[in-house]
Amino acid sequence: xxxxxxxxGREDEMLKAMGLQNMEDLFxxxxxxxxxxxxxxxxPPQSEEEILSDARRLLGANISMGSRTSFxxxxxxxxxxxxxxxxxxxxxxxxxxxxxxxxxxSQGMLxxxxxxxxxxxxxxxxxxxxxxxxxxxxxxxxxxxxAVRVHNRKATQPNTVYVSSLTSPDKMSVMENYCQxxxxxxxxxxxxxxxxxxxxxxxxxxxxxxxYLEQPNPLGVLDEGLTKTKEIxxxxxxLIVGVQPVSLGMVEAPGHYGADIVVGEGQPLGSxxxxxxxxxxxxxxxxxxxxxxxxxxxxxxxDVDGKEAYCLTLSTREQHIRRHRATSNICTNExxxxxxxxxxxxxxxxxxxxDLAYRNxxxxxxxxxxxxxxxGVKIVHDAPHFNEFAIEIEGSAExxxxxxxxxxIIGGFDLGxxxxxxxxxxxxxxxxxxxxxxxxxxxxxxxxxxxxxxxSA
Amino acid sequence: MDKPSGGECLSHLFNHNGAPNTGYSQPPSIxxxxxxxxxxxxxRRQRARWPRLSEPEMxxxxxxxSKRNFGIDTGFYPLGSCTMKHNPRVNEVIAQLPGIADIHPxxxxxxxxxxxxxxxxxQHMLEVCAGMDQVTLQPVAGAxxxxxxxRCIQEYFRLKGxxxxxxxxxxxxxxxxxxxxxxxxxxxxxxxxSRVDGRIDLDALRAVADETxxxxxxxxxxxxxxxxxxxxxASKIVHDAGGQMYYxxxxFNAILGITSPGLMGFDAVxxxxxxxxxxxxxxxxxxxxxxxxxxxxxEFLPGPLADRRAPTAGEQSTAxxxxxxxxxxxxxxxxxxxxxxxxxxxxxxxxxxYRRYGSGLTTMSEHAVLNANYLRYAIHKAARxxxxxxxxxxxxxxxxxxxxxxxxMQPAKEQFGISAMDVAxxxxxxxxxxxxxxxxxxxxxxMMIEPTETESKDTLDTFAQxxxxxxxxxxxxxxxxxxxxxxxxxxxxYAARNLCLRHPFDD
Numbered sequence: 001x002x003x004x005x006x007x008x009g010r011e012d013e014m015l016k017a018m019g020l021q022n023m024e025d026l027f028x029x030x031x032x033x034x035x036x037x038x039x040x041x042x043x044p045p046q047s048e049e050e051i052l053s054d055a056r057r058l059l060g061a062n063i064s065m066g067s068r069t070s071f072x073x074x075x076x077x078x079x080x081x082x083x084x085x086x087x088x089x090x091x092x093x094x095x096x097x098x099x100x101x102x103x104x105x106s107q108g109m110l111x112x113x114x115x116x117x118x119x120x121x122x123x124x125x126x127x128x129x130x131x132x133x134x135x136x137x138x139x140x141x142x143x144x145x146x147a148v149r150v151h152n153r154k155a156t157q158p159n160t161v162y163v164s165s166l167t168s169p170d171k172m173s174v175m176e177n178y179c180q181x182x183x184x185x186x187x188x189x190x191x192x193x194x195x196x197x198x199x200x201x202x203x204x205x206x207x208x209x210x211x212y213l214e215q216p217n218p219l220g221v222l223d224e225g226l227t228k229t230k231e232i233x234x235x236x237x238x239l240i241v242g243v244q245p246v247s248l249g250m251v252e253a254p255g256h257y258g259a260d261i262v263v264g265e266g267q268p269l270g271s272x273x274x275x276x277x278x279x280x281x282x283x284x285x286x287x288x289x290x291x292x293x294x295x296x297x298x299x300x301x302x303d304v305d306g307k308e309a310y311c312l313t314l315s316t317r318e319q320h321i322r323r324h325r326a327t328s329n330i331c332t333n334e335x336x337x338x339x340x341x342x343x344x345x346x347x348x349x350x351x352x353x354x355d356l357a358y359r360n361x362x363x364x365x366x367x368x369x370x371x372x373x374x375x376g377v378k379i380v381h382d383a384p385h386f387n388e389f390a391i392e393i394e395g396s397a398e399x400x401x402x403x404x405x406x407x408x409i410i411g412g413f414d415l416g417x418x419x420x421x422x423x424x425x426x427x428x429x430x431x432x433x434x435x436x437x438x439x440x441x442x443x444x445x446x447x448x449x450x451x452x453x454x455x456s457a
Numbered sequence: 458m459d460k461p462s463g464g465e466c467l468s469h470l471f472n473h474n475g476a477p478n479t480g481y482s483q484p485p486s487i488x489x490x491x492x493x494x495x496x497x498x499x500x501r502r503q504r505a506r507w508p509r510l511s512e513p514e515m516x517x518x519x520x521x522x523s524k525r526n527f528g529i530d531t532g533f534y535p536l537g538s539c540t541m542k543h544n545p546r547v548n549e550v551i552a553q554l555p556g557i558a559d560i561h562p563x564x565x566x567x568x569x570x571x572x573x574x575x576x577x578x579x580q581h582m583l584e585v586c587a588g589m590d591q592v593t594l595q596p597v598a599g600a601x602x603x604x605x606x607x608r609c610i611q612e613y614f615r616l617k618g619x620x621x622x623x624x625x626x627x628x629x630x631x632x633x634x635x636x637x638x639x640x641x642x643x644x645x646x647x648x649x650x651s652r653v654d655g656r657i658d659l660d661a662l663r664a665v666a667d668e669t670x671x672x673x674x675x676x677x678x679x680x681x682x683x684x685x686x687x688x689x690x691a692s693k694i695v696h697d698a699g700g701q702m703y704y705x706x707x708x709f710n711a712i713l714g715i716t717s718p719g720l721m722g723f724d725a726v727x728x729x730x731x732x733x734x735x736x737x738x739x740x741x742x743x744x745x746x747x748x749x750x751x752x753x754x755x756e757f758l759p760g761p762l763a764d765r766r767a768p769t770a771g772e773q774s775t776a777x778x779x780x781x782x783x784x785x786x787x788x789x790x791x792x793x794x795x796x797x798x799x800x801x802x803x804x805x806x807x808x809x810x811y812r813r814y815g816s817g818l819t820t821m822s823e824h825a826v827l828n829a830n831y832l833r834y835a836i837h838k839a840a841r842x843x844x845x846x847x848x849x850x851x852x853x854x855x856x857x858x859x860x861x862x863x864x865x866m867q868p869a870k871e872q873f874g875i876s877a878m879d880v881a882x883x884x885x886x887x888x889x890x891x892x893x894x895x896x897x898x899x900x901x902x903x904m905m906i907e908p909t910e911t912e913s914k915d916t917l918d919t920f921a922q923x924x925x926x927x928x929x930x931x932x933x934x935x936x937x938x939x940x941x942x943x944x945x946x947x948x949x950x951y952a953a954r955n956l957c958l959r960h961p962f963d964d
Contacts, residue, residue: 001817004545005824006913014827014914018834026826026857027715029684034720036819040713041585045815048547055809059556061571061776066559075796076561082481084516090549092530093523098539099741102881102891103949104942108526109740112519115470118959122505128958131741134597137796173792177608181643215499224496252501265796274552275572276562276797277597278743290956296741301952304937309944313952319600320896324636324646331634332598332731336739346470347515350504352479355486361493362486369490384496405565413563436487 001045063410065273069438070410071367073388073429074218075136075168076276077268079246079356080432085270085343094339099296099332103311104303110310113335114298116342120284123248123345123353124262125255129284130295132338133330136265137171139281140212140242141178142294142328143261146285147210147238148184149292149327154236156207160185163212164197166219168418175212189213195221195381195390202232210238210261215254216247218418220364220388220427221381230258238289245269245282247386249357261285268431270344271337280334280341291317294328356432360387363430367439371428374443376450380425388429390415393446394453397426403452407445470508470518471960477511506962525943526740527890533916535832537861537893537905538632538680540710540732545813548735548806557805562797566783567773572801573782575808576763579747582811586818587706587726588719589749593758595799599707602727602746603638603674608791609750609757610672610701610725611642616789622671622700628657630681630897635674635705644671651899655681655853662694670700677721678708678859680897680905681852682829692722701725701754709733710909711826711860714819718749725750734807736800745803759793760786824910825860828917832908833862835921845928848872852900861907863900869928870902877902879935882946883927886939889920 002008011023020026046054065078089095093108100106113131120129133139144161152158163175165188172186179186189211190201197213205211211233216222230239241254243264254262266280267273285293291314299313319326348356364387371377371391380390393400397414404411413427428442495501510518528534534541552558556571566573580592596602607625614622625639626647636646647670649661657675666673673695677685685691692702704718704726710733718726730745731738738744750758761784768781814821833851840846852863869875881891881904893905908917927935939945 001814001820004543004813005820005910006916007824007827007910008820010914011827014831018830020830023823023827026823026830029686029855029857030712030716031686031689034689034716036714036716036720040816040819042582042816042818043812045817046812048545048813051809051812052547052551054812055551055554055805056556058571058575058777059551059554059805061574062556062560063564063568064555064559065561065564066555070561072561072563074563078559078561082512084480084512086553088516088519088523091520091523093526093528095549095737095739096528096530096534096541096544097526097740098534098536098541098738098890101536101893102527102885103947104882104939104944105527105885105890106740107943108522108524111525112522113740114959118471119505119507121959122507122962134601135795135797137793138601168796170793170796174794174796177604177792177794178641181641183643222496222499224498227498248501248505250495250501252499253505256502272558273561274558275560275569275801277795277800278802279797297958299952300957301948301955303944303948304946305944307944309947311947311949311952313949313956313958319633319637321633322637323633324640326633326637326640329600329604329634329637329641330598331600332738332744333742335741335743336737337743339740343515343519345507346510346518347480347512348507349477349479349509350507351509352481352483353507354504355479355483358493359483359486361495362489365489365491365493366487384494386495402565410561410564410568417563432483434487439487 065410068408068410069441071412071428071442072410074413074427075265076273077431078273078433079268081270081272081344082347084347085340088343089336089340100312103309107310110298112339112342114300114310116338117298119342119345120282123245123253124243124284125253126262126284126286128290130293130297132334133281133283133295134334135279135281136242136263137174139263139283140171141175142283143240143263144175144179144184144210144212145182146289146293147240148182150289151209151236151238155209159183160187160208161210162187162189162205162208164189164214164217166191166217168218195219195383196223197225199225199228199232202229206233206237208237210240212240212242214242216244216386219381219390220385222251222384222386227257244386246357246360249353250361251386261289266338266341270341278334278337280337292327295330295333359432360430363434364389366436367428367430370439370443374446376453377446387431388427390425390427392425394450396423400449401426403449404445409442409445477509480510480512480515532888532890533912533920534890535892535906535908536890537907538707540907540909542735542909543911544735544737545810548809551809552802552806557802570777570782573763574777575805577765577782579804579808580763583728583747583749586713586717587749588717589726590752591755591758592747592749593762594747594804595759595795596746596748597795597800598744599727599729599746600634600638601794602748603634603705604641605759605794606703606725606727606748607639607642607644607672609754612757612789612791613754614671621669624669625671626665626673628675630655630679630899631674632680632705632707639674655683655899657685657687657691659687659690662691666694666698666700668699670695670698672701672703674703674705676705676708678711681863682858682861683853683855684859688721707732708860711822713822715822725754730803730807735810736803736806743800743803745800745807756788757791758787760790761798762787821910828908828910828912829858829860829862832906832917832921833858835917836924839921839925840928843925843929845925848928852903861905864904865900866902866904873932875932875935877904880904880927882938883930883935886941887923
């Protein structure tokens with residue numbers, strides 16, 4: 001504590017200059033009846049070394065994914081992040097800056113965010129991107145409310161949006177919280193047995209304000225049918241596609257097949273998983289959505305000498321100007337994590353992104369090749385996948401995952417946590433960090449699991 | 458338009474398309490029997506037109522950009538309301554440990570005992586400091602905390618069948634996020650004027666508080682840096698009308714350990730962990746915006762909450778302590794506002810920050826207030842010494858301020874045409890970040906100054922002297938400021954009229 005407060009010991013000198021007697025005088029305006037009596041009932045202060053030691057002990061009690069063989073993803077993906085990203089992002093000029101309200105001394109971050117917008121725009125195939133929302137779920141939720149703002153007047157189903165029924169309940173819950181205030185009804189779209197979208201059910205969504213679908217979908221399936229969805233829903237319904245950004249190294253950008261808004265969890269590019277936050281939400285759109293979109297945007301401008309310069313722009317959409325009529329309440333966003341994303345993208349380049357996507361997909365392909373031969377394991381969807389897929393096992397998924405855990409493997413995600421009627425399916429995720437040995441170990445243990453099931457049955 | 462001059466540096470990411478394929482060479486992919494295939498209609502036809510940089514070029518580019526940016530590490534950052542304090546570096550080291558950076562929120566509880574215990578400790582600490590009964594760490598920013606809390610209040614009334622409460626009262630000096638968050642939840646906003654001295658007008662409050670009031674949102678100290686001494690009475694008025702009191706914790710750093718929202722009669726509060734404690738703001742985020750509530754609202758919070766109990770058979774006691782830590786879902790939860798468990802990385806940094814102060818958090822607040830009052834004194838004194846004290850007045854009459862204070866440059870504007878923005882730009886030329894300008898809106902030509910507790914007396918004295926000296930500069934020169942920064946005044950109107958929101962590529 002002492003090392004953080006430069007004026008400890010100088011209080012009297014400062015108080016005296018001000019004509020005050022003691023620290024208490026600084027709080028003379030706070031009535032007695034609301035004052036804390038006595039010291040805060042909290043632990044005593046610690047030194048840096050003690051804090052670090054406690055942090056190592058407590059966080060050491062967690063089991064990190066890297067210390068095990070892990071197939072857990074389901075929305076968060078641990079790709080390798082090059083060392084330079086971490087080194088650069090901790091530069092104090094970036095790390096300890098506030099929102100760039102004074103552009104003349106914030107050109108570094110402003111330009112970096114303008115470049116981020118450019119990188120994302122190219123990645124998803126849409127002309128406009130903001131400089132991040134909180135995460136993939138809030139980006140999806142804000143896309144729905146944005147779609148209603150833009151399309152409600154001409155919609156034959158006003159205040160109505162359609163969302164894939166596969167959407168994870170946690171994300172759906174965020175959407176419901178964001179939509180309920182505007183009295184938006186969220187209806188769901190059904191999927192076929194092979195995991196693809198039921199295009200007939202999509203007809204119901206025509207004339208609504210927006211449709212939200214994911215590519216790959218929450219079961220990892222790459223759905224070619226999404227390229228036909230814009231035609232079906234029509235001009236006055238926003239097609240919103242949620243992406244896993246790494247997949248776009250191989251998979252077509254949704255902006256190129258009709259998406260009006262692309263959102264996604266940016267984390268797989270540039271950020272560790274960090275227990276689910278901080279992350280960064282991608283939000284990109286086409287021109288009709290620009291003036292009603294959420295979040296901060298950087299524009300390129302000039303200074304008084306005509307020199308190229310950057311500043312925040314279109315702020316009249318935002319809460320500090322528009323107050324209760326703002327397009328969103330967002331103020332603080334995830335700029336620093338978006339910066340990590342920009343650095344990772346800049347480092348990878350177009351070919352590096354392709355290679356990263358290919359490594360993810362190759363590990364997935366290998367896992368499918370091995371698991372399809374594993375006794376008692378069935379691949380649920382006969383469909384193309386990017387980096388995750390569902391398997392069906394014998395017995396319960398929960399028990400199987402506990403068994404794998406006992407044997408040092410974080411085996412994936414129990415799909416029963418999303419879809420309660422399913423009890424025997426696991427979502428297997430691969431990344432660039434997945435090795436052939438990992439896959440073989442998983443196969444061997446699943447094989448053992450199956451044989452145990454046979455014995456107990 | 459001139460191209461920026463970057464010396465030997467790569468000035469523009471997109472101006473570079475050199476020989477290297479990538480700045481990060483990857484190991485070979487896993488070998489497969491069949492190549493991974495993308496459905497024909499989904500194969501990406503054209504790769505993203507991203508630049509191709511080698512690692513040295515990329516490192517130089519971002520290092521160059523960083524040199525064109527101002528942070529707390531660069532210099533004094535008196536940005537009012539934003540609490541730009543020093544960020545202890547060990548917190549960054551801790552946040553990179555694999556036990557936080559490389560864990561997944563869907564891992565089973567026995568993998569996350571350390572995280573759960575830290576969440577539990579943080580919930581408890583915030584409950585103690587705020588005088589609340591239950592905290593959730595899920596909201597990821599202050600504005601999201603506001604939204605979450607008013608949603609909880611909304612569901613509380615809905616469950617009671619009290620459906621008439623559709624309005625939220627906010628003072629006109631409130632942060633813009635207050636009305637924006639309440640409107641997003643579906644409330645109608647009732648704005649009440651402040652008194653001439655900047656404080657809450659109880660008569661105006663009495664006039665609007667009724668059976669349609671769901672809540673009042675207010676910060677204390679308020680956005681002028683003044684403690685609302687009538688806060689208990691305000692709480693009583695709202696409670697008597699059947700409404701809930703919501704505390705905007707943006708200014709909590711002024712009163713921690715001195716008073717608490719609970720003592721003032723509030724039912725719900727959000728914390729800006731990144732301000733009150735410390736999470737580097739990273740040029741605009743991340744933040745963390747936990748909320749705390751009284752018992753009657755606790756079961757409406759977003760889950761999961763961290764909880765603990767004595768371990769039962771099969772639950773191995775861990776390296777943490779004698780408890781078993783687990784997640785818990787509140788019974789009437791509004792659901793989630795972020796997909797996972799909040800900004801855990803920010804929570805960990807703030808945990809480390811809390812541990813450094815412990816029960817001494819009160820001293821942190823005392824020094825924040827000491828520094829603000831001292832700087833206010835020093836600016837007035839330097840201005841008198843330099844003969845420029847007639848160019849500004851206090852934004853609000855008060856004996857003592859709290860963690861921040863406001864000045865009105867209205868006299869300078871009227872006498873010489875020198876605006877708050879001119880003074881701000883003049884300060885940039887002297888190596889300082891400018892204070893917040895034009896907020897709160899109730900003070901004309903406002904400058905809002907918050908030094909924080911981590912600045913030395915010498916820094917404050919020197920800043921005060923520079924502030925006075927800026928006011929001695931003639932209007933014409935100040936209009937032209939800044940002249941020493943990487944660029945000069947940026948044309949924001951041009952930016953809005955000639956929208957260029959990304960690299961034009963070849964379009």
